[in-house]
Amino acid sequence: MGAHQYVSASSADTSIGIPRRYAWMVFALTFGLLISDYMSRQVLNAVFPLIKSEWALTDSQLGLLSGIVALMVGLLTLPLSLMADRFGRVKSLTLMAVLWSLATLGCAVAENYQQMFFARFMVGVGEAAYGSVGIAVVVAVFPREMRATLASAFMAGGVFGSFLGMSLGGVMAEHFGWRWAFGGMAVFGLVLALLYPIVVKEKRIASPRLKDESGQKIKPAKSPLRSLYSSRSVVATYIASGLQLFVGGTVIVWMPSYLNRYYGMSTDKAGITAAVIVLFSAVGTILCGMLCDRLGKDRPDRKVLLAIIYCLGGCVLLMTAFALEAGTLQLILICLGMFLALGTNGPSSAMVANLTHNSVHGTAFATLTLANNFLGLALGPLVVGKVSDIIGLHHAFQLMPLVSIAAAAVFFYAKRHYHRDMERAHLPALVQNPEQNREN
Template identity: 30%
Template sequence: MNALPEIGKPGDGKTLERMGPSGQAELQLPKRTAIFWFIVIWLLYVFDILDMLAISAVFPAIKAEYHLSDAQLGWLGGVRGLAALIAAIPVGILVDRWSRKYMIAIMSAIWSFFCWATAWMGNYRGLLFTRFMVGAGGAGYNTAGYALIGAWFPPRQRGVMTGLFNTGQPIGAFVGVGLAGWLAVTFGWRSVFGIVAIPGFILAALMLFAPDYKTKKKEKQEELAVGFNFGEAMRYIIKSPSLILLYLAQLGIGMWTFTFSAWVPSFYGRTFNLNMAQAGQAVMFFGLVTIFGAPIGGLLSDWWARRAVNGRVKATLFLTCWCGVFWSLTFTLAIKGYGLVPVLICWSLSQPAWAGMTAAVISSIIDVTAPHFRAFATSFVVLFQNITAFIGPGLAGSISDRMGLTLALFIIMLISIISMVMLFFFATRTYAGDLARLKQLGNFSMDRV
């Protein structure tokens, strides 16, 4: 049990600018215990993303078997976003009100089952249903994971640990898609879903034994148990402009992340005449490059946060601008007919920064929310991302049917990046005041459960 660190008085700008994330972990665990359970939830994140996006690796086979348009394929990739959009907030409430570890176990089992069931569907509607349920199963997993990371590790390490956790996304998306492409060519596209679902069941059972926490609030000489209160959490979020701005930025993040994840194998396959296995290998290359970006972005946000109260948000803004420059070069080169190598180089310079940016965003949100509603607060990340994650792949498919896939992806990328840059810039102006407001909620401590 350990109290949260002091952050200074509201309005004390000088104090806030000098302070940086420091102190001990809020939930005291042996280091090796924290690292072990971190690895477990990281592996779950890998298979969460892999199970959701494996279908994009087999788009060519599904398109041929069911005679689908690009728009229909896009909705097949995006329907999981609709499920997450519906489930995100209710699941976030359950995570904070009931149990983080049990909700992770249940959600993991759900998405793994419906990933396995995808292999048995005989028509397009059946595929839509199973992919919807995979999305529903993954809706609240990472929000619970972020809350546990915030408790298991010291504030000064939040950026890098969140970044390491977020490496699960590119590994699941890109290395997993590469694996799925190989499995599809070797054993048939249906075998992919039966094979990749198995680890999720095993890890879900293991999560039943993970360390969780209950929050206590210090009142004079007493420590009183504090539970999740919907009204309190909503009032805090609504009165925090930085949180609102960071949530709105998720519209751009969701639009681009899930649109490109759904279409990246098809983009490389069509642009450079690659088959499913070759396109999957190209995507796997990006996964290997991207994994370095998330922890580096986390380290950058930790470093910047020690030097400025809004340092995490500044890191987010810088990384977003970097991505915009090199993605613009990626699609410009592809449109102008350059070969695979220069396109790969430009994208490999942007993708790690994107992974680092998402780590900085999440740690920025954790820093300005109290431990008893962190999962609820981060569930809005899932909510806002999946508003556009649901729309993006289908929209890209519709534009692609008219203008070509490369130009469709270029347009969606520009809209996403420009909106994010504007929102992150405004968040740098409001973050100090919101961090100061956190202290007004009181001092909190944790007990392991």
Template identity: 35%
Template sequence: MNAKKLFWLLFLLNLFNYIDRQVLFSVFPLLQADLHITDTQLGTLASVFMLVYMLYAPLVGYFADRTQRQKWIGASALIWSAATMACAWVKNYAALLTARGLIGVGEAGFTTIAQPFLAENFPKEKRATLLAYFALALPIGSALGYLAGGVLGQHWGWRAAFMLVGVPGLFLGLLALTQIKDTFRLAQSPRDRARRVDYLILLRNKAFIFLCLAHAMGTFALGGFSAWLPTYFHRFWGFSVSRAGLVFGAMVVVCGALGTFLGGKLADKLLKKTHLAYFITIFASFLLAFPFAAGAVFCAKLLPALLLLAGGIVCIFLPMGPISAALVALTRTRVRSMAFAVNIFIIHALGDAVSPVLLGKASDIWGLKTAILFCSFAVLPACLFTLCSAWFARKSGRLREYLTPKTETK
């Protein structure tokens, strides 16, 4: 499979990865009415997915660094798609929690591998843009998930929403199993494969760890907003479930796609002037996100609040491509699957594995508006961690070594 076809197959898988993940949030009010559960229990449905997702990722990363990765990609898509469809058949809250956990197993297997696998098939100077294009699946898939959940849930019930969105991933997973070839692994000799000492070196990579922490804070904010803003629209602005999913989904797809696209382009353009281009883009994005997000909560009028929120969404999606490109740049080829797995573990352990349930608890105590405001503060430590990562990256010289046109050290 050539690089272009590989991109589109992985992009479609990533698209349904986010559709199947986010469809839950638009049907929160329907689930609550049907299963008689609290806001905290609703938030736990999102958090249990992330808990399984982050714990399973390092296991996948370990084996993916040693085996042909297309098998993990295809099998993971089959698992999460089947688990999404299984949500339609659950009879109680415990069964729904279990199904959400299995979705986490499948999606962790895919996300851990897909980005480094894709990056290896394209030139270094285009990787921020390439990974930004790949990351467009997040806003587009999330928006389609909100839309599908809202529309299908409103007209045919929440069970139909889960059933219908799970089907495409089954076909794409089979296609990945049969059509993708991991040429890098086939050409790799056993002595070039990851050793345990390589993982210790990775964990001592301070630039990498601080970048993961910055990413975690951004993920905390994004996860909390993704889980609760449709319900916020429903409660405070009187939107129906369908309209809340439609409006928020449209904002995510337009503003998120715009931010993701611009972030990759800006970083690659700035890369011609400085090796710290990725970090400059990431820092500026997080810094600008805070006043927009906080302002949207304090604004009493609907239209200005929506415009401020739109600006915040653009800013919080800007770092998507640069963060992935920086992760590739800061790590060696032989441990990249594990590097992305460690990143997944950190960003979800400190990010959206906890933010939905924390916001749900805060909402039960102080109200949802206060909870949303609390969530927006997470981007401030993200700025600090980005600066720390940039300092250690510059000190180590890894970025200059990586970006110099020569064969990369394995």
């Protein structure tokens, strides 16, 4: 009975009664705020050279300004996601957007490093749970057969936001000054934050009460939270995903500075060029995820194998690129390396979903976000910044891709236990509904 209820709950269509046009409006606004989230986060990277020069900062200090946002996201994503489920997702998303936009405005008026650090700290607090809560809103308003596609597109929105933040921020900083770059991102976020609760209503996106075929309410499974850490594979996936984002996240943060120092590019040109590299990452995230779904449809373990291939392929391409002198060939190889480096997002998400209980998938993805931020997006820029202070940014970039080898090794460990952990996690559901589990 419990397994049967588990399958029913996970397959319930929460979009019943929601007009498709309204669903797309919800998606557009939620997606737009995700773009604002990452524009506010990544605009700093485009203005690194200007702030470094004006305030005489070290690379370690610059790396900390970037890493503090990811650190706060990692620390707060779980508790704030749980609070949003109780307080109301629309109210929570609106408050988050207002907070990170006002904090970004604080960056624009900061007079010294300490004020900038506090403002970036508050940006991180505001952005902490937006990804996990936002995706919960999106999947709630669309039919279940569209959820995987929309979730993948939503996740890629973060990379597109990075692209816009770095490119537009670089142009605005070059022509109007770095403070206006932060101000522009803040205004964009505030406008969307004010519009969001006017269009998106909590009562229209709330999930219905789930019932089984007999009309009885479905009871939650016993201790579903245990599945978050109950298998070796899922813990290894959290770690491997975070380690791989050490590489991808570091390149995104430091590439404008690299182009400014070693290519002699102006702030606007460096921002646009770095944004193109980030765009390759976004395309790679989507296409590598699609390939993962196609090849792993009947063989779930292929998802893990593809994650390993993406890690090692990206490592080879990036190490080759940073062994070359500055030039067109190096930039092409960096683009190709980043195309693969962030391709692990799809397999990692799929593995976490397969290895955890449906009723706690939101918390599971928040846990994955925590690992990604602690091990990758926060640690990577900070460590590379400190290494850069000692041996220079170019040599630091030469060493950085080696972390992908560690990520591949942890994914390999996950692969060794994946089949057994899948069987243990889904055997009850397999007995009750074998057809659905073959599709997974």
